[in-house]
Amino acid sequence: MIRVIITDIEGTTSSISFVHEVLFPYAREHLAGFIREREQEDPAVREQLDEVAGVSGCDRDDVEGLIQVLEQWIDEDRKETALKTLQGLLWEQGYQRGAFDGHVYPDAAEYLRFWHDRGLRLYVYSSGSVKAQKLIFGFSSEGDLTPYFSGYFDTNVGGKKEPSSYQAILGELGVEPSTVLFLSDVEDELRAAESVGLKTCWLIRDGDLPGTTSRPVARDFREVDAKLLKR
Numbered sequence: 001m002i003r004v005i006i007t008d009i010e011g012t013t014s015s016i017s018f019v020h021e022v023l024f025p026y027a028r029e030h031l032a033g034f035i036r037e038r039e040q041e042d043p044a045v046r047e048q049l050d051e052v053a054g055v056s057g058c059d060r061d062d063v064e065g066l067i068q069v070l071e072q073w074i075d076e077d078r079k080e081t082a083l084k085t086l087q088g089l090l091w092e093q094g095y096q097r098g099a100f101d102g103h104v105y106p107d108a109a110e111y112l113r114f115w116h117d118r119g120l121r122l123y124v125y126s127s128g129s130v131k132a133q134k135l136i137f138g139f140s141s142e143g144d145l146t147p148y149f150s151g152y153f154d155t156n157v158g159g160k161k162e163p164s165s166y167q168a169i170l171g172e173l174g175v176e177p178s179t180v181l182f183l184s185d186v187e188d189e190l191r192a193a194e195s196v197g198l199k200t201c202w203l204i205r206d207g208d209l210p211g212t213t214s215r216p217v218a219r220d221f222r223e224v225d226a227k228l229l230k231r
């Protein structure tokens, strides 16, 4: 029986277009000014720049070079933890200034609430930083959804296509894999989760459904509930 649900964000609770057409461009537009302003005195920014230099090989003292690396990573949708941490800090400003609300599909909000009220434990696992996850659900178009979540995981546990990341999450939660359902729109992430025993459901919100697939597929969270959570 499913007792825990772990959900992805982009393409699962929230639209891909919101992430790619609103969040990423906002971070790209404000990144350089934010770093130039804070790179001397903000320890959180300094720490991420250390990591960007380490990963990219760019000289740590070349702040403009590091900004260029980060801008390129945004354009390539790289899931680098340092970039994701900086994006979270930038988006915090955006949400607070009212530049956007976090997009969450109404069906996702409805069933997150319903599953929480039924006693299921809900978690997020996204490449977005934990800060960014709390922001999208805290400032969501469907209201503050953070009370429904018991915890958040980001790439600090590892990449989403790595089986070891799901093993690490299971270790932290202390639950049997067969009691956990992972929701995502990316097949490689579902495969990694399945390889350590998690149940999965493939969210395909738009476009054609696959002809044959070994796993349950759902258009929205109502279908997830109907296919996997009805007893």
Ligand SMILES: CSCCC(=O)C(=O)COP(=O)(O)O
Pocket (backbone or CB within 6 Å): 008, 009, 010, 011, 019, 023, 079, 084, 087, 125, 126, 127, 128, 129, 132, 133, 136, 160
């Ligand atoms: C927390 S919203 C921004 C999501 C993000 O930065 C991203 O790269 C999408 O990752 P996901 O694992 O949710 O597909």
Ligand SMILES: [Mg+2]
Pocket (backbone or CB within 6 Å): 008, 009, 010, 011, 012, 184, 185, 186
């Ligand atoms: Mg996704």
